[in-house]
Amino acid sequence: MRKLKGLILILIVSMTLMLFNQKTFASPATFYTMTLNAKGRYVRTQDAYLPDKTNMSLGLKAPEDMIFDEDNHLWIADTGNARIVKYDTYTNSVLGTLTYPEFVTPKGVFVSSRGIYVADSTAKAVFRFDSGMNFVEKYTQPTAISFGDTPFAPSKIVVDNRGNMYIYGEGVNSGIIQLSNRGEFLGYFTTNKIRLNPIQRFYQLIFSQEQFDDIAKRDPATFSSLFIDKNSMIYTTTMSTRFNAIKKHNTQGGNIFDESISGDDARDIYVDAQGIIYAGMQSGTIFVYDQQGRFIFSFGAGSSSTNEDVAGIFSKLAAIAIRNDGRIFALDDQKAFLQSFEPTDYANKIYQAINLYETRQYEAAIDAWNEVLELNQMSVIAHNKIGESYLQIEMYDEAMKHFKLAGNRDGYSVASWEVRNVNIQNSLGLVIILGVSLFAIYTVLKYVDKKTGTYVLPNGETAHGPGKISTYMTPMKNVFKMKFIADLLMIFKVMRHPVDSYYDIKVGKKGSMIAALTIYLVLFLVFINYSANKGFIYQYVAPEDLDITALVLGYFSLTILFVITNYLDTSINDGIGTLKNIFLMFIYSLGPLLIAFAATTALSFVLTQDEVFFLDITMNVGWVWTGILIFIGISETHQYTGKQTLRSIIMSILFLLILAIVLIIIISMWQQLYLFIEAIVKEAIRNVTN
Template identity: 60%
Template sequence: MMKNTKRIITILLFIVAFIVIYATPVFASAATSYTLTLNAKGEFVRTQDAYLPLRTTMELNLNKPEDMMFDDDGFLWIADTGNMRILKYDSVTNELLFELTYPEFLAPKGLYISSRGLYVADSAAKAVFRFDLDGTFIEKFERPDSLSFGETSFEPSKIAVDNRGNLYIYGEGVSNGIIQLSNIGEFLGFFTTNKIRLSVVQQFQKLILTPEQFDNLLARSPQTFSSIFIDDNSMVYTTTMSTYFNAVKKHNTQGGNIFKRMISFDDARDIYVDKEGIVYAGMQSGAIFVYDQTGDFIFYFGASNSDISSNQDISGVFQRLSSIAVRDDGVIFALDDAKSFLQSFEPTAYAKEIYRAINLYEDRLYQEAIDAWSEVLNLNQMSVIAHNNIAKSYLQLQDYESAMHHFELAGNRTGYSEASWEVRNLVIQSYLGIFIIALIFIYFSNLVLHKVDKKTGKVTQFTQPIKKSFDKPILRELSFMFKVMRKPIDSFEDLKHGHQGSFRATLILYVAIFITFIFFNTSKGFIYQYILVEDIDITALVLGFTAVTLLFVICNYLDTSINDGIGKLKQIFMMFVYALGPLFLALLLVTLLSHVLTYNEVFFLDFIMTFGTIWSFILIYLGISEIHEYSGKETIRSIFMSLLFAIIIVVVLIIIITMWQQLYLFLDAIIKELIRNVFN
């Protein structure tokens, strides 16, 4: 009896535990340290964790902190905007060293540490203050009185200072660019500005309106910056919100952007550059993007707050990231001005190995860099940045074939083109002499054979059977394509009367053009094959080719049947296929040459395709005119109406297919409902 009682109690406890575990709601969120990078297709993919949340600091009692920066001693200075103070914080010992308050502080939003001291930008006070690092006030920079400054507002929000003491100020609402002041406060001008990007509608308006009308139509101002930073080499970096295009910039001395095609989100809030030149861009949503010295994207980590409740506090997740800073040991610190806390992230072995490899390459230790990147590949075999940098190192070591291999794995077509050019150059240098000797040998051999044949006729006797073996009707019918290309009017006249060409040869050519079209889209050289074969919808290619060609032929026949055209459907089809000869040769030639030519010769491929397409269009025009005995205007009208009919047929087919799908779904839902009600 006692055993049965214990067994019953055990079973009941198990049931209760099961109910508690599986019935209690669990609030889960995505890991806050996910790291994403780009694959060879340019898509974001998850990779090894580069950073992990280290510490969330709430003890500083911050209130809407806006900015921070490390000094040369490794202490972190924080602009605690809501409390109108500047803090000096030891991030290692988690100790507040001292706080700087000043009677004129109203909203200290930005700060910068340089050899000349601490600079504080206060938008509400409309001034920049300079202090010693012990907190002693030195001077105050107010609105410039220069005439060239005009009516521009002066509300400093972010500030950076170069090695000469010149101030670079981001002012709220200033679209003219970064305000640049000398070390004594003189206005030097606007350093740089964002370009105005026109929408499609605005571009059309600019095309049809006069400059005066366009300028008066809509007031357009460049987007304002969101942050500014200057590294140890006095290079200026900026971020811009509300744009995906060049949201992160590195500027030259003239203000131009050095970085090209930067990858980021559209809410870039802050930027920081460490001692090694690694660039960190903080997105307001919480993601932190990392780039190397040249602006190449490495990875980003962090999580957006959009998937969590506003009252949840999760380590590593921000409600609104406002600023980032990087300690000398690589630990990243980030501020949240909405929830007023300081969060730190510690780099993993994966991130440290990437940074070590980058530094080795920058130090021109290319073989050591290859070894370091190989260690990264041990952690992630498909790391695009590892393959790309290994390829660049091999390129510097003049191992071009290895560079090509890794550039291809990284999807870097520009680098692959450069390495391929070097390989081709070496091959040309190696075999150019042999090639020239072979040409000379062939030339003189031809002269000798020609003279021998004139005297003896032996060569002709030998070659005559070979020529006869190629003199087959099907070969003549296929080669008729070349006569169409050279003498289109006479050729189409012969085709119309059945003197040359044949339907069987036309079918063979049509299949050959189709196969060449498929190979053109799937088998070009890596440099020019922008879409991987596995991502190509072969079915769409097949249907698209047959639909475009056959629909045009059928629609042209339908149009000409009611507009006094005398051509038959078979003749139109044969004419159309033979007229595609130049395009067929262009597709074939471009596909073959794409495996040899680099980006330096892309003009030749573009020219071949354009020339072949135009030539084929001219032949189609002449063919329709000759087959139907149309005038020029009638031919143009026939082509236009054929295309229009083809479009109408495609639209009708799409509507029918869509309606059939909807009908199928409707009937399927009714049948399922009947089955459920009858049998249940």
């Protein structure tokens, strides 16, 4: 028994010592991995990276930059200690330090076969050393006239295969400074665009260029970092911008990526050997993109606390670098530590699948992406890449399915066009034969009817005399002459002859309340179908995200309120139309809009992205045509001049808005009152039951 008590005591003491000696780092899952869903919203996904090691033993002070060399050694710009550290991340050992008497604040480091380049903003120079860390030469401010008095404070540097240097200089808004391998100024490689706010755009319209420059002059945003890949492609990041925060430049300096790539605090960028792009945000988040700049996922987090040490959480992320095995290293310049991240199986499967696609192994890529879908069934990038792979192997129906799941309208459009093209080619012969056959039958029947006047009908009866066949269409004509049907079809006559039609409606010759209400309800159904059931390419809002209640209330309230407000306005401004006249006129004016809604809905299932403008034109014509008919209708109904009609429409819309606001306020107050009464009743019931 004593031995048992002693053993328990030893275990308690050991666990207590372990707790006190353990570092304050959290478990591996210290942050979420986020990706985009098909609707473009950030959602949580499987962990792509987990924190690995946090190294605070290197003696760093305000480190600013780092890069892996060809031997996979990490070079760190230890700015606060005015040195460059060569570090082996595998053995966790410092292989050497590069110092130089002229170093003041070395912020940028670049290593290649041409040597070691160090950018020092305070020393206002770029220093070059050989692989043995021996000084070779120094590049100072260019003397070219075109460089002028631009400040030369190199902060980050990259060098291409020819030895040309690309330098991000602090305070330089003209762009990336480009120097030859001899230090000659070659110009500015690229610059950020100036984006004007709405007020500045207004100033630009009303002032001359000189006046605008004096009033609202803006300089382009400066870059925050740059990187060069093995193909000498330049990548840059820009802080304090919502557009073009991460760019990949062509040889002319233009941006290859889409403008939607944003990041308010993009601090650094790195590209691995496969072409995967990693962008480090100063806030601590790392964004990962594929070769085309399409977002894959993001991970990491930041903390404003200076006393909290949690693995994977940064106070101020300064730089990132990627080892050849895919492990990510990130620097925190405020706390001066080096953090590594290990990719999970989820991330490795994604990178493997991307590589298979890029090497044109499409069927293998589909299998690899399906493995990713086993981990995350709604992975947008997986569905996109599977769709692209199916496109390459000409399986367009499958491609359409995956593009739709990914919310990729462009890809869906391409696959849809191919499917439509195949269907047209397969059925074109049949359509031609059918068309020719129908035309031939019609021609023969017409000829026989004209010459012989005899034709055996399907029911066995015989028509005699030239032209007698047409008499059998009389029952159909009689259907169209029925009062209700004729009143319904009046909507088409209004579109062609509005003035005469509105007169007939006003005096009661044509049109009826039953037909108008029928058209009103049909238009409502067509409108709801248009809002929720268009083809995928043109259905920008998913049906499940639509507020059907708002659509219903909006449709009925706006249309009815417009009729009422127009009646109220015209009744005090010598209008002669009754409420019924106005309602009938308004409903019969909606014909073009009804046709536009129906035609757009139908065509949206067969047109591709490049043909969507036909749908836009159809809807615009429908709205404009309807507006013109309403204008003519009000003028004819009330015997107004053009000026009076315009005034009446404007006043009706103003009254409508006022009534809508009043109704919203009343509804909101009733909701608050209902909630208040409900709370009182619940409290009373609770008190009684207790």
